[in-house]
Amino acid sequence: MFDKFKKTVKNLSDDVKSSVTEKEIEESDIKSSLEKFRLQLLESNVSLKAAEDIEASITGRLIGETAGRLSIEDEINNAIREELENSLKEYKFLEAIGDIRNPVIFFIGFNGSGKTTTLAKLSSYLENQGLDSVMGAGDTFRAASMEQLEEHGNALSKKVVKHGYEADPAAVAYDTVEHAEKEDKVALIDTAGRSHADRNLMDELQKMVEVNEPDITFLVVDGLAGNDVVEQLKAYDGMFDALIVTKMDIDDKGGTVISAARESGKPVAFLGNGQAYDDLEEFDKEKFLDELLE
Ligand SMILES: Nc1nc2c(ncn2[C@@H]2O[C@H](COP(=O)(O)OP(=O)(O)O)[C@@H](O)[C@H]2O)c(=O)[nH]1
Ligand SMILES: [Mg+2]
Structure with a gap:
């Protein structure tokens, strides 16, 4: 897993090892290695800010140290781990819904990011926890997505609340929540994929949120989205509680x-x-870091 990332880190270790001598490491010794490393991080879909943080952490650790006395490889790995320990957070989903009687959960994100599929997976996950759920076909924009959700509902024996194509998604969500309350279920609500440019769809989503007050909103992002993800986060800024990254x-x-x-x-x-x-x-930070850096 994450072979490209691992190779990037290994390249940096090799580069630094070959450019430092037995004396104290100075910034000039590692500058060009780090520049190359930054470019490779960007190619690995790490955003510029995150790459700069990682770079700063490595610089902080290496400068002033005596090369002969430490394992460059360990120092670099530890610096990256420390930086990511600080910027990655886990989300305790079951705790988050623990006290809520009929949790209302929204899935938002760009087209093709995996919202509908993830909704079905979460329904199955809840089932394994002994919790029943109802699915709301809130993507009334693409007819196929309602059918897709229905297929999942059939496969998982879950009720799917849907209205027609181009129906008001806020009303679909409303009916889904009502069903969840009546039958003591978790309401899982799908939404149409949209981009910042789709002003109407964005307004529609706002209305869905206002009418239905979700307890938890997940932003679903495609793991292959790369730098596009920064755009997506901007489009949904302030609208979600936690992330789900798909296609890992x-x-x-x-x-x-x-x-x-x-x-x-x-x-x-x-x-x-x-x-x-x-x-x-469930996102497990230590496991993720082990796989990334092992
Ligand atoms: N390999 C892989 N494919 C996924 C994953 N999640 C979703 N997909 C696929 O990505 C495509 C888009 O997913 P969909 O749920 O329809 O996205 P939506 O437009 O956001 O609702 C579908 O073909 C899914 O089967 C995943 O974790 N791994
Ligand atoms: Mg969908």
């Missing part, structure tokens, strides 16, 4: 998780790592 099974870079967490300051709740219903993992 086909991402060898890992940078999207780092950028999304660093740029939004929000915790990461789950990682999606496949197409099956149980391919949803």
Whole structure:
């Protein structure tokens, strides 16, 4: 996993090792290695700010040390780990919904990021925790997405609340919440993918939020989104509580998780790592860092 990221870190260690001597390390000794490293981090989908933080952390650790007396590799790995320990946060989902009687959960994000699939996975996850859920087909913009949700509902034996194509999604969500309250379920509400440019869809989403007051809103981002993720976070700024990063099974870079967490300051709740219903993992920071740096 994350082979590209690992290779980037290894390249830096090799570069630094070959450029420092037995005396104290000075900034000039590692400057060009770090510049190359920064570019490689960017290629691994790490955002510029996050890359600069990581670089600063490494610089802070290495400068003034005597090269012969320390393992460059360990120092670099530890510096990156320390920096990411600080910027990555876990989200305790079950604790977050623990005291809420009928939690209302929204899934928002760009088209194709994995909202509908993740909603179904979360329904299955809740089922494993002994919690029943209802699905709300709040993406009334794309007809196929209602069918997609219905298929998931059938496969998981869950009720799907839907109105017609181009129906008011706020009303769909409202009915879903009502059903959840009546039947003592968790309400999982899908929404249409949208971008900042879609002013109407953005207003529609605002209305859905105002009418239905979700307890938790997840922003679903595609692990392969790369630098695009910064745009997506901006579009949904202030509208979500935690992140879900999908398609980790086909991402060898890992940078999207780092950028999304660093740029939004929000915790990461789950990682999606496949197409099956149980391919949803609670985000475990230590495990992620072990896989990234091992
Ligand atoms: N490999 C992989 N594919 C995923 C994952 N999550 C979603 N997908 C796929 O990504 C595509 C878009 O997902 P969808 O849920 O329709 O996205 P939405 O437009 O945000 O609702 C679908 O083909 C999903 O099967 C994941 O964790 N891993
Ligand atoms: Mg969808």
